[in-house]
Each structure stands twice: as C-alpha cells, then as structure tokens.
Amino acid sequence: MTRIVILTGAGISAESGLRTFRAADGLWEDHRIEDVATPEGYDRNPGLVLQFYNERRAAAAAAEPNAAHKALARLATDRRHQVTLVTQNVDDLHERAGAPEVIHMHGSLFGALCARCRHRWPAPMVMRTTDLCPDCGHATCRPDIVWFGEMPHHMERIEAALRRADLFVSIGTSGNVYPAAGFVADARHAGIETLELNLEPSVGSRFFDRAVHGPATRIVPEWVA
Ligand code: BJW
Numbered sequence: 711m712t713r714i715v716i717l718t719g720a721g722i723s724a725e726s727g728l729r730t731f732r733a734a735d736g737l738w739e740d741h742r743i744e745d746v747a748t749p750e751g752y753d754r755n756p757g758l759v760l761q762f763y764n765e766r767r768a769a770a771a772a773a774e775p776n777a778a779h780k781a782l783a784r785l786a787t788d789r790r791h792q793v794t795l796v797t798q799n800v801d802d803l804h805e806r807a808g809a810p811e812v813i814h815m816h817g818s819l820f821g822a823l824c825a826r827c828r829h830r831w832p833a834p835m836v837m838r839t840t841d842l843c844p845d846c847g848h849a850t851c852r853p854d855i856v857w858f859g860e861m862p863h864h865m866e867r868i869e870a871a872l873r874r875a876d877l878f879v880s881i882g883t884s885g886n887v888y889p890a891a892g893f894v895a896d897a898r899h900a901g902i903e904t905l906e907l908n909l910e911p912s913v914g915s916r917f918f919d920r921a922v923h924g925p926a927t928r929i930v931p932e933w934v935a
Contacts, residue, residue, distance in 0.1 A: 715875040718797045721882025725927045726773040732884050747857045760837045763853040767819040770801035778930035779807035785934045794871040815862040821854030879905045885912035
C-alpha cells in the first residue's frame with residue numbers, strides 16, 4: 711500500500727470557475743489582502759470582510775467539482791493506497807467530488823466562528839454583522855477561515871502523515887504561503903518522494919523530485935490513471 715499525502719491549493723478549483731489568489735485576475739486586486747484576510751482587517755471593517763466571504767461562499771456553492779477533484783476522490787477510495795488529502799482551499803469541491811475525508815487546514819467558507827468565544831457552527835449563506843453567536847450572544851460572528859497570523863488547523867495530524875508517507879504531491883498551489891509551502895521541505899527531510907502538479911512552476915518547484923506542468927483537469931487525471 712502506498713501512503714500518499716496530497717496538498718491542494720486554489721489552482722485545483724480554478725477550472726471550476728473559482729478565482730485563485732495570486733493570478734493576474736486574483737482576488738486581492740479587488741480587495742487588499744490585509745483588509746479581508748487578517749483578524750485586524752475584520753476588526754477594522756467586519757462588514758467588508760463578511761461581504762467578501764458571502765460572495766466567495768455563493769461562488770463556491772454554485773461551482774461544480776471538476777475532473778481533477780474527481781480523480782483525487784477515486785484515488786482516495788482505491789484500497790491500494792492510503793491517501794491523506796489536505797487542502798488549503800475553503801470550498802467543498804473535494805467533498806462534493808466524493809473524497810471520503812478532507813483536512814481543511816485553512817478552514818471552510820461553510821463554517822462560522824465567534825471571534826469572541828471561539829464557538830463554531832455551520833455558516834448561513836449570508837453572514838451579517840448583526841448576527842449573534844449562538845453560544846455567547848455577541849455580534850462577533852466571522853467565517854471559520856484561517857487568516858494571516860493565525861494557526862492553521864490539524865498541523866500535528868498533517869506533520870504525522872508526512873512523516874509516515876511514501877509520496878508527497880502538491881497540486882495547484884503557488885507555494886507562497888506557509889506552513890503549507892514548507893511541506894515539500896519536510897517531506898524531503900523525511901526522505902519521501904515529492905511531485906508537483908501545477909499550471910506553472912511554483913515558488914518552490916526546484917525542491918520537488920518531479921514536476922508536471924499543465925491544467926489540473928488534464929494532469930491530475932493523467933497522474934491518477
Ligand atoms: C493552476 C490552475 C489550473 C492556476 N491547474 N494549477 C515570512 C516568511 C515566512 C512565513 C511568513 C512570513 N511572514 C508571515 C508569514 C506567515 C504567513 C505567510 O506564509 N505569509 C506569506 C505571505 C509570506 N502564514 C500565516 O500567517 C499562516 N499561519 C502561520 O504561519 O501560523 C504560524 C505557524 C507557525 C508554525 C507552524 C504553523 C503555523 C496562516 C496562513 C493563512 C492563509 N490564508 C489564506 C486566506 C484565507 C482563506 C481565504 O480567504 O480563502 O489562504 S491566504 C491564501 O493563500 C489562501 C490560500 O489557501 C493560500 C494559498 O494560496 P494558493 O492556494 O497557493 O493559491 P495561489 O493563487 O497563490 O496559487 C494558485 C496556483 O495554482 C498558481 O501557482 C497557479 O499557477 C496554479 N493554477 N490555475 C493547475 N487550472
């Protein structure tokens with residue numbers, strides 16, 4: 711049995727119509743990243759941040775999983791492999807493609823979090839600044855997303871899976887954001903084979919043993935086949 715850790719990023723959902731972060735038409739051209747993806751940005755202007763994520767949630771709900779999500783779901787249900795599927799994405803396209811378990815290290819558009827008491831609950835499609843936390847009753851509701859300066863989720867589990875793996879595959883991520891950008895170095899340190907599947911060379915492309923460049927809907931099903 712091959713133990714595979716797969717990390718996905720925004721590029722895998724690009725052909726489902728969801729915008730990536732750092733492309734020429736990336737999200738941050740419309741919104742300054744520090745205005746929407748930091749706790750300080752939320753404190754400054756919660757209405758702008760909730761509106762930004764309401765739009766992202768609506769786009770994700772309207773999108774459909776593509777051939778790359780489906781190929782990974784097939785791989786993850788193939789008994790010849792033990793797949794740990796880790797995503798930086800906050801959409802649910804891996805789950806809707808049929809992946810049995812997905813580790814969302816940057817949280818989810820479909821979760822809500824109280825900025826005051828840290829209570830979590832399913833997010834409504836439209837979050838408003840007047841929404842009250844169901845636990846503490848304060849109007850401090852935010853999306854359950856990991857912003858800059860916050861600790862990504864499930865790090866111990868991901869690091870343990872990387873230590874046990876035979877192969878690490880990075881798909882559709884630019885390699886700009888840590889700690890995910892450091893997984894390839896962790897894998898190399900553990901002596902694990904590494905593979906990059908991305909539209910173009912990522913920032914850390916040279917650290918991978920092998921790289922295949924092209925659109926995810928072509929290169930991911932080809933790799934899985
Ligand atoms: C295709 C394709 C197609 C397109 N087919 N491919 C200085 C040095 C090092 C680190 C730091 C530093 N200063 C600060 C930090 C830490 C900071 C960080 O990394 N900053 C960098 C900007 C330098 N990181 C953090 O703060 C993180 N927390 C943290 O570090 O906690 C402390 C800690 C310590 C020790 C251990 C563990 C933790 C938190 C990071 C949170 C990231 N949050 C965001 C936004 C919120 C989510 C949301 O709104 O959706 O998450 S940022 C944004 O970037 C989002 C993404 O998940 C993340 C990664 O982006 P991704 O997925 O790579 O997308 P793109 O657009 O960058 O790339 C897409 C790629 O796809 C491209 O290469 C395309 O070519 C490709 N592509 N079409 C195949 N069809």
